[in-house]
Amino acid sequence: DTLESRTLEALAKYIKDGEPKKIVVMTGAGISTSAGIPDFRSPETGLYANLAKLNLPYAEAVFDISFFRNNPEPFYTLAQELYPGKYRPTITHSFIKLLHDKGLLLKCFTQNIDTLEREAGVPGDKMVEAHGSFAGQKCIECRAPYPDALIKIAIHEKTVPHCEACNGLVKPNIVFFGEALPEEFFLNRHLPATADLAIVMGTSLTVQPFAGLPSECAPHIPRLLINKEVVGDFGYRADDVPLIGDCDTGVRALAEACGWLEELEALWAQ
Ligand code: OAD
Numbered sequence: 001d002t003l004e005s006r007t008l009e010a011l012a013k014y015i016k017d018g019e020p021k022k023i024v025v026m027t028g029a030g031i032s033t034s035a036g037i038p039d040f041r042s043p044e045t046g047l048y049a050n051l052a053k054l055n056l057p058y059a060e061a062v063f064d065i066s067f068f069r070n071n072p073e074p075f076y077t078l079a080q081e082l083y084p085g086k087y088r089p090t091i092t093h094s095f096i097k098l099l100h101d102k103g104l105l106l107k108c109f110t111q112n113i114d115t116l117e118r119e120a121g122v123p124g125d126k127m128v129e130a131h132g133s134f135a136g137q138k139c140i141e142c143r144a145p146y147p148d149a150l151i152k153i154a155i156h157e158k159t160v161p162h163c164e165a166c167n168g169l170v171k172p173n174i175v176f177f178g179e180a181l182p183e184e185f186f187l188n189r190h191l192p193a194t195a196d197l198a199i200v201m202g203t204s205l206t207v208q209p210f211a212g213l214p215s216e217c218a219p220h221i222p223r224l225l226i227n228k229e230v231v232g233d234f235g236y237r238a239d240d241v242p243l244i245g246d247c248d249t250g251v252r253a254l255a256e257a258c259g260w261l262e263e264l265e266a267l268w269a270q
Contacts, residue, residue: 011222011241012257020197020222022106023099026213030202030227031092031247032114037082041204042228047078054078065178069140072160072169079155079172084115084134092201092226093120094268095251098260100126101267107191111203111210113174121267130185130210132174137161141168181209192216198223202247205232226250 014020029039038047048059054074061067062074097120099105109128110117115135117127137146144165151170154161161170175181189209192198198217205211214232217223222239225231226247234240243250255264 006239006241008241008243008253008257011224012254014222015197015258020195021104022195023104023197023199024106024192024195024213024217025096025099025108026192026198026200026203026210027092027096027108027110027112027117028201028203028205029112030204031090032087032112032116032202034090034092034246034248035087035114035116037087037114039202041206051078060177063174063176065140065176068171068176069169072171075171076155076160077158080158082113082134083152083155084113084119087114087116089116089120089268090248091264091268092247092251093117093122095255095264097121098255098264098267106195107188109185109188109192109210109213111207128184128188130175130181132172132182134172134174137170137172139163139166139168140171142166146170185209189213189216193218196221199226200224200232200234201226201250203227203231204229224254226254 033039038045040047043049051059051062054077056062056074062078068075093116096108096117100122105126107128108117108122108126109130111131113131113133115133118124137151138144139146142163142165144163146161151161163170192213193216195217198214198221200214211232214223222241224241224243225234226243228245230242234242252261255261
C-alpha cells in the first residue's frame with residue numbers, strides 16, 4: 001500500500017491500520033541533543049565546531065585512528081564529556097521503546113555511543129550500535145581488554161590509559177574513522193530492505209556506510225524523517241514523509257496522531 005499523501009496524518013493512519021509490522025529506526029546524535037549531549041555537525045553547538053581549543057589539524061581527527069595513535073590526548077580530553085552515565089534518555093528514545101513494546105520494532109540502528117536507547121529500555125538484541133559504544137575498551141596493539149574501573153579513572157582524570165600487558169594505547173570500543181564497523185552492522189544491514197516502515201531521526205547521514213541504510217529500504221515503503229534539516233536522499237521517493245524540526249516535537253506529534261501520546265509520556269516519565 002502506498003500513502004495517500006505525504007502528511008503525518010496519512011502516515012499515522014497507515015500505522016493505526018496496522019500496515020507496518022516491521023519498523024526500522026535509524027538514529028544519530030540529534031536524538032540526544034535534548035539530553036544535553038552535543039551533536040557533531042550543527043554549526044554553532046556541534047562538537048566539531050567547538051574543538052578549536054584542542055589544536056586539531058581538522059575536527060574529525062579527534063576520532064581518527066591514525067591520528068589517535070600519535071596523539072591520543074585530544075580524544076581523552078573530550079572523553080569525559082562523552083562518557084555515558086550522566087545523561088537521561090529523551091522522549092525520542094522512549095518512542096523507540098514504545099515501538100518495541102507494541103511489537104513493531106524490527107531493529108534500531110544507531111550511530112550513537114551514548115547507549116541511551118538501551119537506557120530507555122530497548123533490548124540489546126533490537127539494537128545495532130553501528131559505531132560501537134563505551135561498553136568495553138582494549139589495547140589497540142595487542143587487543144587485550146582493559147578493566148572498566150581503570151578506564152573510568154583515566155577518563156575522569158583526563159589521562160591517557162595504557163595497556164597493562166604491552167603498554168600500548170587503550171581505546172574504548174567506539175568506532176573511529178579508519179576502523180571497521182562491528183560485525184553486527186554487517187549481519188543486520190539486510191534488514192532495512194525487509195522493513196515496512198523506516199524512521200530516520202537526528203542524523204546528518206554524512207558518514208558511510210551507515211548513511212546508505214535508508215536507501216536500502218524497499219522503494220515502495222514509507223520513510224519518515226524527523227530531523228532539523230532534510231538529509232540524504234529524502235524527498236526523492238513518493239512515500240517519503242519529511243517532518244522537519246525537533247525530534248522530541250516530531251515524535252510527540254506522531255504519537256499524538258496515532259493516539260499513543262499519553263502512553264509515550266508515561267513511558268518516558270518512568
Ligand atoms: P551529526 O552531528 O552529523 O548530525 C546531527 C543531525 O541531527 C543534523 O542533521 C542536525 O540538524 C540534527 N539535529 C540536531 N539536533 C536535533 C534535534 N533536537 N532534533 C532534530 N534534529 C536535530 O550527527 P550524526 O549524523 O550522528 O561518528 O553523525 C554521524 C557520525 O559522525 C557520528 O556517529 C560520529 C561522527 O563523526 C564517528 O565518530 C565515527
